[in-house]
Amino acid sequence: MRMFGQLRTALLARKVPTAALAAIYRYRDVGDVRRDLEGLHAAGLIDTTDDGAIKATGSGRVVLTEMYKVSADMAGELWAGQEGSLACLSSLAGRVVDAALVTGGEAYLAMAPPYEPAGAAFGLLLHTRLSVLRYHRADAHAAAWQAAGLTSAAISKLAAGPVRDAIEAETNRQAGIPYTALDPDERMTFLAGLAALPG
DSSP, X not given: OHHHHHTHHHHTTSOBOHHHHHHXXXXXXXXXXXXXXXXXXXXXXEEEOTTSOEEEOHHHHHHHHHHHHHHHHXXXXXXXXXXXXXXXXXXXXXXHHHHHHHHOOHHHHHHOSOOOOTTOOHHHHHHHHHHHHXXXXXXXXXHHHHHTTOOHHHHHHOOSSHHHHHHHHHHHHHHHGGGXXXXXXXXXXXXXXXXXXXO
């Protein structure tokens, strides 16, 4: 169910290709990922399409919709009284999500743009948009360590030092590109607004 929850932003909007699953779970054991998928199949929550992608079944969509409701309730409780700030922050996050579609890799393009129910509260929109942006950073990190000639196993074991520092710097550079969709004042508003939110 952890995997199902992670894929919620995609599965309510589209199917998820096999290659995208490999990118999303690039640091996990392939056998473990396969067993999780088999469990979701056995539970009747996903189906496999003719091209090997996965999609939510009717029952799966019911469960995913309930997950969204829980997220909305939690965001509503945690950020109660912040509606004005949330409206601004969710709008800024949405612009970054859209800009990241240009530079995102396979994981991000599978997860974004996220499913957003009609009439969703700003807190849910912000939470969902921030959730998918981490996949843009994950793709940037993978691109950086791959350019350095490393594998997912090698980067996981790489100690601190010049090579790690260079990979992290390149990750930050690539991950930051979508934020240029915001002007400097908007970026400061976004950063300060997120920092001011409870939790």
